[in-house]
Amino acid sequence: MIPFLIFAIVLSQGKGAFLLAGYNTMSDSEKEKYNEKALAKFMGKVMYGYCFCLLLWGLNELFETEWLFIVGFILFIGLTIFALVYANTGNRFKK
Template identity: 75%
Template sequence: MLPFLIFAIVLSQGKGAFLLTGFNTMSQKEQEQYDEKALAKFMGKVMYGYCFCLLLCALGELLFIQWLLVIGLSLFVVLTIFVLVYTNTGNRFKE
């Protein structure tokens, strides 16, 4: 969870977009079409959400609470689906 948290802090400051897989594989010309800072901040918020999901899963495992693990995994899946739909519709991060 700690690497996710560090990554979230870096991204939420609007830095580190080059670490985003889909963004860094684009050509320089394509990258210039996107608001790099807004994309990084959004992905930072997403990473905070993933950290929360992992925290719930870890607590569920440590405290032997099955429903906490299920909620953590369910939120992880829901967050992933939301991010895929949100980022791929509406050209939200294009300048």
């Protein structure tokens, strides 16, 4: 969880977009079309969500309750679907 949290902190400051898969493989002319800071901040928020899911999974192991794992898993799947749809529709991160 700690690496995810560090990555989330860096991204939420609008930095570290070069670490995002897909963005770092674009050509420079293609990167100029995107708002790098907004994309990084959005992905930082997504990473905070993933950290929360990992926290729930850790608490599941600690307290030996199945429902914490299920809630974390549902949140993980829901967050992933939301992030994919939100980031890839509506040209939200284009300049």
